[in-house]
Amino acid sequence: MASTPPLVHLISVLSLLAPMLAVAEDLFDQDQPLPEILSATRLKQSPAAVPGSVSVIDRALIEASGARDIPELMRLVPGMMVGYAKGNEITVNYHGGQVDSARRMQVLIDGRSVYRPGLATVDWVDLPLAIEDIERIEVFRGPNTVSYGANALTGVISITTRSPANSHGTRLKYTHGQRGIDDWYGSQAFSSGNGDFRLSLSGQQDSGFDRTDIEDTYRDSRRNTRMHFSATHALDDSQTLDWQLAAKEGSNQKNIYSDEEALISGIVPNGDTNRDLKARDYSASMRWSLDTSSTHNLQIQAYAQRWERVQEFGICDLALSFTPEVAALHRLNPDTLDTLSRLLRRGRANLINELITDPEQNALANTISSNFSSVGGEFKAPVCGKINNNINENRYDIELQDTLSLSDELRLLSGVSYRKDTADSQTYFQGGLQNEVWRLFGHLEWHLSEHFVLQGGSMFETDTLSGDSLTSRIALNYLITPRHGIRLVYSEAVRSPDMQENNVNWSYLIENLNPNLNGRDSAYYYATAQGPGNLQQEIMRSREIGYNGQFDFGLQIDIKLFNEEIHRLIAEPLDITEFVQNNDNYMWFRGAETEVDWALTASDRLRLTYAYVDFETSEKSYQRLTARYSGSAGYLRDWGGGWSSSLFYYGADLLNERRFERADLRIAKRFNFGKSDLELALMMQQRLDDEALTWRENLYDQRRMVSVSAQLEF
Template sequence: MRAGKYAGLETELVSPPLRASLALYLGLLATTEVPADDLFVDAADLPQVLTATRLQQSPAEVPGSVSVLDRALIRASGARDLAELLRLVPGMLVVSDGNLTTVNYHGSNAAQARRLQVLVDGRSVYHPGFARVDWSDIPVAIEDIERIEVFRGPNTVSYGANALMAVINIITRLPHDTPGTRLKVTRGERGIADWYASQGEGWSSGDLRLSLSGWEDDGFDHDSEGRDARDDRRLNRLNLRVQQELDPSQSLDWQLALKEGTNQAPTSYERAAFPISFEPWEQDDEADVRARDYATSLRWNLERNPDHRLYVQGSLQHWERLREWRACEGQIAFSPQLYQLWSLSPRYVQLLGRNLRQGILTAPEGSAEQEALAGQVIGQVLATVDPATGTLAHSCGLINEDTRENRFDLELQDTISLSDGLRLVSGLSYRHDEGDSETHLGGTLDKDIGRAFGQFEWHLDRHWLLQGGAMLEHDSSAGESLSPRLALNYLFTPAHSLRAVYSEAVRSPDMFENDAQWSYRVRDLRPAALGRSEAWYFAHAQGSDDLEQEHIRSRELGYNGHFAELGLRLDVKLFDDKINDLISETLTLEEFMPTNDNSLHLRGAEGEADWQLSATDRLRLSYAYIQLDASHPKDERVSPRHSGSAAWLRDWGRDWSSSLIYYGADALNSYRFERLDLRLAKRLPLGSSQMELAGVLQQRLDDEPLGWSDNNYDERQVFWVTAELEF
């Protein structure tokens, strides 16, 4: 298999910078003797990961690359939100646009992060209607997280469409592990004001944890023109997790998550290319987004015997983004004839607007219908112009931009060991997605998704491990798809392996991309516009309803090793990913033309090392080198060629600890990014209780905007302190 499918891959991938990075890892392997004890390590004694195949596996057995951010690293990072933690993952790109954060793996359009599957304890939080993950709004407090597993590569075979590039699985702490009371307060510059409180209780056959938390800051200071940025964020969360043992072989796991908050954000209402109003249009500056979400899930676990177990999980989720605001525009913008003319040809409307700005009061050349409508619009313009000032009459009205999304998901999974060397996981799932938005979807849309999946893990002998699987998925809007994966691992020992992986994956267009009915109904117009108190804004867009799924074909060669006596873990991979039928266009009212005409070819290498140097020192390094060929310029510009992080965690003794972390990318959406984070903490015993005081300083080492030109701070550093009490 390697001689055929992977022939020529090394020559194709390895450029001079890449060879230098590989030489560092290979040199370490060549000069480091594998301790004799490693030859006898049992795989069961190694750390286990779950996200790759839905099977518990040691890192050396995984058919791909998995980054694990454990609780100690999460705490030492000092991060306040989930997206910041992902800067520690090689190849993961984090870009903010005001208070909206997008996370991409290996790139593609920075404004449209559509290609990651994000899970919280196995429940997808990827929005069904608008292909997004609201990172700051995920109703999980960082303090409740046990670890984050990131499968870096396509994994539709395990989690269905949208796991096109990577899977991020956020795993929360078990209630059994969090007894007692925890209180935490964070205060700092830029309006940082966070808090957290939890209570854990247990009884003879179960445990629960209830946590409440809040998060707040003022966002960026100013935009590219020096104006104050309106991107404050505020949210409150409630999380409840209950585990109940029914008998020695059965248990229930129930979770409930609630979140409410407000986000300051610009409206999506933009003045289209018909600028015949001689005064700038206005809108309500207090149009904050009110966010209200809830999610609940119930899992029944059955262990028939040590070699056979299954579960059934059902979940319900609801996302609400509510906003009504008042906008003002020239009355001609609410003309039914102009709306109809836009439906025929937005470009013709643009040409008409240009003529009117130049004082040309004749219809541009076009079809008879276009010229007739243009004549009526010109008459309406003349009727609404103030002859004394030459300005158009304006009207102001209310715009509703509410969106609601719902999901019901039911899944059955069966895991069985058929022999000492063969394991199988299989399952079925059904999901119903619904999106509701008068402005963006023209009402309510829904779709149904059915899945059947299966994967096997076959130890051919003590060294060779063959793995394969497929996901068959039927999407009522996108049709059927089959996503396969095949991997071969050579295990030098249970802790060291080489792997070769081939996989395919898909992403289905979301409701907005494929079926948008994007138009603004303006109510309560004052004064009435062209005799109407309610009208449609003339610019609008409609989805084509014929988009196809995006497809990726991925090849990977990698090494994973655990040098137990050195306390060193390594993972290195070469990758070659080709994405076809890519939807890359940024969707606006003026140019709403998503297509499958784009492609993306990603090649490169990445790796990470986690080294417990001693009982007091831990060093963690990550690096990614990416070569990118894209047919669309918005995909081309986002990916840095070089990016990575370096972290040093130290326990100084006497309950003092520190962490120093460097993050860098040579071009994060065309802007260089470098930052140094320092955290210093002191634990104070208070009788049977413990208090920790910590300070975090973030220092930007560059002087550029963060991802977008409007994201600017007045100062390059920010400082905050936390106080946490456990009793």
């Protein structure tokens, strides 16, 4: 006897519960306006009708959290994992992944992607945006390739900045605290003619972690200054024009503590301990919107941005490391070269024939050993020079979007876009590399009845470097009332291999050699890496059952059950000494998430999140930033008389095999001086565990951090 599909069972249960649940519609005041989700499908939708889970971090929550960085705000999102490679290197992964990279989530600022095309990452500490300029953040928790393209494999973080029209006046803010915190912010917003304008200038700095686990001083501070100019024009009753300019300049400290990068450590002196990264970001964007009628809207958005990264430093190694035999052995088997270097370092060259049995590798190993042990010692002499990790990346994007209400029950969104990415680096690509992407997308929302909403979306992409792809999503939302909905979602998504994974031509040219090598003042280092060039796109299949409820007494609840599978996973570390990229891995996640946001009274707000993630992966390093249990709790209180407070708890059982627990307290007092307001705030973070943060080297001297801020508005 054939079994009944689970979907049929669920729909049957819903049909039986519908008459009882519909009674709830009469228990509350239904005249209050529904909140809106703006970015999930590019259509404005009520939370109950969205085909997926969305977390909203509003302005009040941003201020109450006391966060200085967007990644810290992501701790408020269920299932989001925040990791620190260093104090100035932060990663954000939804459900998990590698600690030192996050390549599968799209990040947008007012619709502009800040996902770097060449090295495929988001530089969270280098975004040209102050947290004071953010109005709200919507996080779509799940694959959303159908709306935002191939990088939106696991989710989308959509950041909306404050409108100039709603932020008139002057704002000045200064924050100072432990761990070298010294931030400043100033903005001026005004009207002129048919436009509203805001100019923001800001700076941010801190000293990062205090020390490593072997008591070395940690050079991981950051310093940056930012400019953000935003303008909006009401051209007439049916047209608006918005445009922005942004720039950022700063430096992030980098260093190395030993000569461990040398072919044979302990033989040559260290290179530079100062390997600071200079970062400059520039962007310009424009959005034109036209309402041709009450049921039809056209929108054109275009932007250009540039990332500049300069990192140059001195390095020393043996003359031996520049010989063709060492380069050939590394190409054959980097592990064999590593074995040989250990034997030579320990004076055990007599074990070469025993441990290195492959004939070709054995012959090279013995030649290298003979050179190393030569009487003249010329190959053991140190050679020093200059090396760089410089890269410039550019992105140009233009998009046309059409939104049409075909009837009261049917809405169609469609669009087309073109994007060009370029990367220029002598080290990573031996020059320049470019990619072009065309996209055609659409989303259909059909209200089958008062209670059922059927939605479908698709995205077709043609990518010069990765080929063509077609992804889709289908969802059925059962609206118990307009404020309460149960959703069933099936999505397929892809991620295109990035330039570094698939197309890298990675080699280091050492210049200004001292002494010269056979009369040459430059030479290539032995370690090189070549991208395979034929990597396939990663594929994700996601199934979700969820509930979203908006109660009129201030309670909002979202519950999600999920099953996500990623196939053809590109998971090998991006390490030049062992670069083996392939599609041989997989990863799946199953679990549950919940989010509760409750305005208990006009003065009290409670927010709770929890995520349980069961996972399996063929790549061990991908288990490290996946916490099986994680969550947060926050309580916001307005005490009256200008006093307010907020208390947050964040916890995760294992982040890179380390427990994380922290409590944050913020107390603020606002003073009114006629047309001016002054707010003084105290912020305290208290670690509740004794672990390093993500990596064992990431240690603070004190588990407590205190900072103060003053903000003046007039």
